[in-house]
Amino acid sequence: MKKIALIGSTGSIGTQTLDVIRAYPEEFRLEGLAAGSNIELFARQVHEFRPRKASVANKELADRIRPQLPEGIELYYGDQGLIEIAAGTDADTVVTAIVGSAGLPATLAAIEEGKHIALANKETLVTAGHLVTELARRKGVSLLPVDSEHSAIFQCLNGEHHEEVRQITLTASGGSFRDLTREQLRGVTVEDALKHPNWAMGAKITIDSATMVNKGLEVIEAHWLFGLPFEQIGVLLHPESIIHSFVEYRDGSVIAQLGTPDMRVPIQYALTYPHRWPSAAKRLSLAEVGKLNFREMDMDRFPCLRLAFECGKIGGTATSVYNAANEVAVARFLKGDIPFLQIETLIETALAKHEVQAHPDLDTIREADRWARALAETL
Numbered sequence: 284m285k286k287i288a289l290i291g292s293t294g295s296i297g298t299q300t301l302d303v304i305r306a307y308p309e310e311f312r313l314e315g316l317a318a319g320s321n322i323e324l325f326a327r328q329v330h331e332f333r334p335r336k337a338s339v340a341n342k343e344l345a346d347r348i349r350p351q352l353p354e355g356i357e358l359y360y361g362d363q364g365l366i367e368i369a370a371g372t373d374a375d376t377v378v379t380a381i382v383g384s385a386g387l388p389a390t391l392a393a394i395e396e397g398k399h400i401a402l403a404n405k406e407t408l409v410t411a412g413h414l415v416t417e418l419a420r421r422k423g424v425s426l427l428p429v430d431s432e433h434s435a436i437f438q439c440l441n442g443e444h445h446e447e448v449r450q451i452t453l454t455a456s457g458g459s460f461r462d463l464t465r466e467q468l469r470g471v472t473v474e475d476a477l478k479h480p481n482w483a484m485g486a487k488i489t490i491d492s493a494t495m496v497n498k499g500l501e502v503i504e505a506h507w508l509f510g511l512p513f514e515q516i517g518v519l520l521h522p523e524s525i526i527h528s529f530v531e532y533r534d535g536s537v538i539a540q541l542g543t544p545d546m547r548v549p550i551q552y553a554l555t556y557p558h559r560w561p562s563a564a565k566r567l568s569l570a571e572v573g574k575l576n577f578r579e580m581d582m583d584r585f586p587c588l589r590l591a592f593e594c595g596k597i598g599g600t601a602t603s604v605y606n607a608a609n610e611v612a613v614a615r616f617l618k619g620d621i622p623f624l625q626i627e628t629l630i631e632t633a634l635a636k637h638e639v640q641a642h643p644d645l646d647t648i649r650e651a652d653r654w655a656r657a658l659a660e661t662l
Contacts, residue, residue: 338364499591
């Protein structure tokens with residue numbers, strides 16, 4: 284039986300991870316659960332899966348939910364609670380499904396304890412890829428990608444010699460506004476932005492998909508996961524989200540991974556690797572799909588993707604500032620504080636004002652993160 288700890292259990296990836304675990308009750312044991320503020324759903328999850336340890340966002344929420352939990356479950360809260368769930372249980376694999384840079388300390392703590400990581404938290408590698416990958420290497424820990432694009436690349440590289448790769452290409456749906464011009468984007472609403480055409484995701488990642496920040500984060504993450512320079516990473520617009528990503532080898536061969544857009548498939552593969560178990564996901568029929576469409580990525584139309592490539596090549600704290608400024612900008616857009624196009628302006632302004640620190644340690648990364656957030660709140 285594989286023992287799992289899950290941080291971010293009430294979000295989109297978290298709930299779908301529990302779907303996978305629920306489908307194989309004899310194969311998985313949930314040791315720890317951590318969530319944010321959705322304590323109603325979290326209480327139901329704890330009652331169903333009976334983890335040994337649980338954690339919520341803060342002490343107030345912990346005091347509210349404590350009477351609702353079964354006896355014997357250890358309850359924690361805050362950043363230390365995340366670390367306790369990630370590193371302080373008997374789990375052999377930790378699913379990091381929390382959104383944002385808050386997942387970094389917990390992920391590092393889990394790796395330090397020798398736990399394998401099913402990685403759905405992009406920001407962990409975006410902000411501290413050099414620290415995470417080096418620690419994983421020293422501890423002999425696997426970083427198993429959960430994102431559909433990285434899972435696809437991971438599968439396409441299986442059994443191949445990595446030095447024979449010419450390029451990897453991440454596909455992008457284009458998000459809610461892929462067919463709108465820059466001028467048409469000026470009047471879009473939050474409700475418009477949250478209508479993703481292909482995927483069921485949380486609010487933050489859905490907005491990131493519309494700005495193409497999500498793909499930018501994935502590009503930086505791919506650099507660290509697969510050890511490739513940014514010159515060997517491409518992005519292609521693919522509206523149907525059937526080809527999840529592909530690898531071109533130096534002999535001209537291209538290997539792609541295809542499937543219906545269902546996150547339970549890459550989640551399950553990360554949990555069962557190297558095996559493939561039956562899944563409830565809808566089977567792909569190319570005859571029903573009929574045709575697939577592709578377009579070159581327009582960096583002028585999607586400047587946030589251009590900025591991600593630039594930050595990745597610069598390295599150091601540039602990627603931390605890119606991520607932190609975006610998190611604040613998206614939160615402000617969701618509150619109605621700024622218009623959609625102001626998201627990219629906030630990111631670009633923060634980067635222009637930042638003095639990049641090369642090879643940062645964790646404290647330097649945290650300081651860059653705090654600086655960028657404070658600046659983005661005031662712009």
